[in-house]
Amino acid sequence: MITIKGLNKVFTAKDRNITAVDNLTLDIKEGEIFGVIGYSGAGKSTFVRLLNRLEEPTGGNITIDNQEITALNTKQLRAARQEIGMIFQHFNLLWSRTVADNIAFPLEIAGVPKSERQKRVQELIELVGLAGREHAYPSQLSGGQKQRVGIARALANKPKVLLCDEATSALDPETTNSILDLLVDINEKLGLTVILITHEMHVIRKICNQVAVMEDGKIVEQGDVLDVFLRPKQPVTRKFVEQVMGVNDEDEGIDHLIGTYEHGKLLRLHFIGETTNQALISQVSKKFNIEVNILQGKITNTQRGAYGTLFVQVIGESQEISQAVGFITEETSVEVEVIHDAE
Known part of the structure; x- marks a missing residue:
């Protein structure tokens, strides 16, 4: 489903180069929930933004569903992004729009007719558990409800891939669990491939099938979540396991x-x-x-x-x-x- 080969991202700051993603190679299967974990500065958020070219890679290539994302021109990329949904840590909602209008926004950009938009929005509101909140504004919602709007908006164009960049970091533990349960439900119902970026091992433990551990822009350990928990090889991985197991x-x-x-x-x-x-x-x-x-x-x-x-x-x-x-x-x-x- 997703093949990444030799992916690099180098930033230039104050006349020096900073390598955020360093020769990263990875395969992610269709329909799985794949976790990428690392501490702050590990390069994981840069990595996920490279997948839909919100950041332009310095080198390497990315193929999603047999389409090489890194080879697309601006017009082609715009079309490809409709099949790659993304949710963010701080929701990124339009505060002057209602719940329904926020969810409808990507459909408007895609030129979907109004009657079809309204039908799709209602389906998504039901899917994410926001029935009755259609006309509320973001300022009237809890953190968990805001993230549910963000998830619904990301699903509006029926993407094949859902990217989650620290999607639960701004939430309390109980709300985090409810959002993670929702992501599992969406994964099962829609068959989406989900890539989850986090610094919290309990998030990986709860919903991911596979995990890759990032440090200094590199993947230092990768495998089945249960295997990684049982036999962590790298010091950074052992630290993450300690978060959950003490x-x-x-x-x-x-x-x-x-x-x-x-x-x-x-x-x-x-x-x-x-x-x-x-x-x-x-x-x-x-x-x-x-x-x-x-x-x-x-x-x-x-x-x-x-x-x-x-x-x-x-x-x-x-x-x-x-x-x-x-x-x-x-x-x-x-x-x-x-x-x-x-x-």
């Missing part, structure tokens, strides 16, 4: 656990996908002559399934404990790590 607090707590429990083995269990719902502790306790004490743990969810970490103390004969660990390792998809052996 890994630092967890690891600091290991020393406390080791110092507190003087018998048996301390195990760290990594649950992935469906295994998070299995009654594993009960099953192992019944099958083997051991005592299992749950010490602490945390489970979170991604689009591909849940995963989590559980710390347990196992008390019993060494042979029984070894058999129990072997059973978990061989008969389930739970990963086992012995972090302390007090025997």
Whole structure:
């Protein structure tokens, strides 16, 4: 659906060059929600603006739905942009226009007849959950409602791709979740390819299928969201995972656990996908002559399934404990790590 090869963007400021996007190559499949995450200055917002040429690339090429965006002239680009919707962090609404008129604006520019515009606007108002607010002005709306208007406006021309540049950063957590749920609903109903730019890992965790991590204009890590959460390779990725899982607090707590429990083995269990719902502790306790004490743990969810970490103390004969660990390792998809052996 989207193929990006060797994409570069260099800005010139005060007689020096600043590389915002550095030789970026990426493939995004049709119909998926693809997340791009990075801290401020990583180049992610510049990257998303290059996709519809709100910023002109210094080098490289972008192909969307078999059309090379970087090769289009001004007239061709104007037509191509109708198939690339975009929503922004600060909404970018027309404050002198009502909700309905804001949504209708891109249809007016495209020359869509009034009766057809009105029908399309009403469909979109229903889709984004703004029924009854058609005649309200932006100043009369909450932040979440403003973003819903922005989403409806971006969908007006029935685009194939929806670009979201920090679309939830200005919203409170509850409103953020409602907007993310709406994006998932739109993705499923319309089959849109969604590219989501953010600096918040919980946004990636909640709705994205794939994620690319940006740092200094480069993609430093990429993959399935669940895989990246489970096995982050780069320091910047591990920091983002800590936002959601509190890994630092967890690891600091290991020393406390080791110092507190003087018998048996301390195990760290990594649950992935469906295994998070299995009654594993009960099953192992019944099958083997051991005592299992749950010490602490945390489970979170991604689009591909849940995963989590559980710390347990196992008390019993060494042979029984070894058999129990072997059973978990061989008969389930739970990963086992012995972090302390007090025997």
